[in-house]
Amino acid sequence: xxxxxxxxxxxxxxxxxxxxxxxxxxxxxxxxxxxxxxxxxxxxxxxxxxxxxxxxxxxxxxxxxxxxxxxxxxxxxxxxxxxxxxxxxxxxxxxxxxxxxxxxxxxxxxxxxxxxxxxxxxxxxxxxxxxxxxxxxxxxxxxxxxxxxxxxxxxxxxxxxxxxxxxxxxxxxxxxxxxxxxxxxxxxxxxxxxxxxxxxxxxxxxxxxxxxxxxxxxxxxxxxxxxxxxxxxxxxxxxxxxxxxxxxxxxxxxxxxxx
Numbered sequence: 655x656x657x658x659x660x661x662x663x664x665x666x667x668x669x670x671x672x673x674x675x676x677x678x679x680x681x682x683x684x685x686x687x688x689x690x691x692x693x694x695x696x697x698x699x700x701x702x703x704x705x706x707x708x709x710x711x712x713x714x715x716x717x718x719x720x721x722x723x724x725x726x727x728x729x730x731x732x733x734x735x736x737x738x739x740x741x742x743x744x745x746x747x748x749x750x751x752x753x754x755x756x757x758x759x760x761x762x763x764x765x766x767x768x769x770x771x772x773x774x775x776x777x778x779x780x781x782x783x784x785x786x787x788x789x790x791x792x793x794x795x796x797x798x799x800x801x802x803x804x805x806x807x808x809x810x811x812x813x814x815x816x817x818x819x820x821x822x823x824x825x826x827x828x829x830x831x832x833x834x835x836x837x838x839x840x841x842x843x844x845x846x847x848x849x850x851x852x853x854x855x856x857x858x859x860x861x862x863x864x865x866x867x868x869x870x871x872x873x874x875x876x877x878x879x880x881x882x883x884x885x886x887x888x889x890x891x892x893x894x895x896x897x898x899x900x901x902x903x904x905x906x907x908x909x910x911x912x913x
């Protein structure tokens with residue numbers, strides 16, 4: 655890609671700022687962990703506590719790591735990106751009822767969950783309504799220069815997916831909201847897994863049959879490459895590692911001062 659180096663450079667700069675902000679606001683909740691201290695020692699326990707804080711930060715839905723990386727990456731690639739975006743629109747009751755009927759047919763295995771087929775059906779009947787929808791909060795909303803829209807729900811790679819049904823219905827509602835209320839060239843609604851915890855083996859934890867696993871759920875490379883619009887995952891991980899390496903000393907100093 656012609657501007658790939660420029661985009662990676664922007665991601666590195668943005669991620670560096672995000673990590674520095676995290677470090678500047680980090681406060682250890684408690685310094686008294688006698689059992690952990692006994693096993694690992696005070697220094698290692700302090701590092702562990704900071705690591706847990708970073709892991710939590712990655713999954714947060716307000717200025718969290720994955721959402722911030724998605725925003726930085728998408729904007730660097732020339733797209734409009736909004737995190738924790740609230741859809742300011744609604745669909746009418748007739749549309750909602752038709753969406754739910756489709757959903758029930760998928761649950762009963764009377765209808766294939768193929769996204770292309772579902773999208774065409776939803777596009778044909780989606781109509782706007784008054785107010786805002788209950789599924790209005792989108793983790794990451796992306797619009798490129800060609801008006802291709804993506805509504806993203808970022809989920810934990812090790813989620814047990816107890817709410818799989820609600821997630822599927824949410825994706826279908828987002829498609830309807832998009833078709834009824836936005837100018838668009840294409841619309842996608844996806845669940846994004848930032849990484850595959852079973853790598854290099856295929857992701858196998860998610861076994862529900864109500865999703866189109868190739869298009870509803872984007873894992874690791876597919877997720878980040880979709881945000882950028884081209885292959886970026888390997889370079890993205892190298893950039894994260896680079897930022898981490900450059901900030902190791904600062905992080906250890908922060909941990910030492912707090913312990």
